[in-house]
Amino acid sequence: MPVLRGAVTFSRFRTEPSKEAPSDVKRWLTKGLKSHAFEPIDRRSEDERAAGFVELENAEASDFSTSNLFYGEYALFSFRIDTLKVPASMMKAELDKWTSAFTKENSRPPARAEKNKQKLELKQLLRQRAVPRTSVLDVTWNLKTQQVQIWAASRKTVDEISVALEGALAVKVIGITPASMAQRAGIDDKALGPTAELIGMDLPATASVEDSHGEG
Numbered sequence: 001m002p003v004l005r006g007a008v009t010f011s012r013f014r015t016e017p018s019k020e021a022p023s024d025v026k027r028w029l030t031k032g033l034k035s036h037a038f039e040p041i042d043r044r045s046e047d048e049r050a051a052g053f054v055e056l057e058n059a060e061a062s063d064f065s066t067s068n069l070f071y072g073e074y075a076l077f078s079f080r081i082d083t084l085k086v087p088a089s090m091m092k093a094e095l096d097k098w099t100s101a102f103t104k105e106n107s108r109p110p111a112r113a114e115k116n117k118q119k120l121e122l123k124q125l126l127r128q129r130a131v132p133r134t135s136v137l138d139v140t141w142n143l144k145t146q147q148v149q150i151w152a153a154s155r156k157t158v159d160e161i162s163v164a165l166e167g168a169l170a171v172k173v174i175g176i177t178p179a180s181m182a183q184r185a186g187i188d189d190k191a192l193g194p195t196a197e198l199i200g201m202d203l204p205a206t207a208s209v210e211d212s213h214g215e216g
Contacts, residue, residue, distance in 0.1 A: 037062035
């Protein structure tokens with residue numbers, strides 16, 4: 001968990017309520033996170049992915065009790081993503097093994113319908129055995145400034161968490177970048193380019209060592 005230790009890659013945002021600001025920020029935040037809490041993948045379904053909010057130090061919990069969510073002026077929590085996929089190579093190997101056994105036992109290869117039925121059964125069996133790949137990304141929320149930090153390097157993941165926050169809490173999540181800050185301040189985008197001084201355009205095209213030190 002990068003919030004407490006490890007890597008320090010994060011993206012910064014500010015939030016604005018879509019409606020009127022909540023009177024009880026802590027209660028509002030707890031209720032919102034619970035409404036979009038992580039739920040494990042149903043292995044009986046076709047779902048291959050599950051995502052949602054969890055507690056910072058326990059990716060299996062989503063109670064968001066006061067002692068586990070609020071730290072001074074901050075709310076600290078995480079966003080968990082689980083992916084459950086049966087590798088195509090494993091499915092093929094198991095299906096080939098079954099086909100060989102079926103052909104030997106019945107003195108004929110399986111019909112298409114028989115093979116498709118077995119494929120579905122194998123997929124379900126392998127899903128029960130598969131271990132989900134879990135990724136947990138931390139989020140910090142300053143209750144005073146309403147600034148949010150998402151501790152993730154992937155732009156796609158950062159965007160997903162931003163959308164999840166907007167859905168859970170009915171807020172607008174706005175990136176804190178030079179471009180967005182300039183836009184709020186009414187500064188033209190063209191003014192954000194490097195100045196002539198910065199790239200050295202005001203310097204002479206050539207300058208000798210003798211000139212720089214003077215004549216002596």
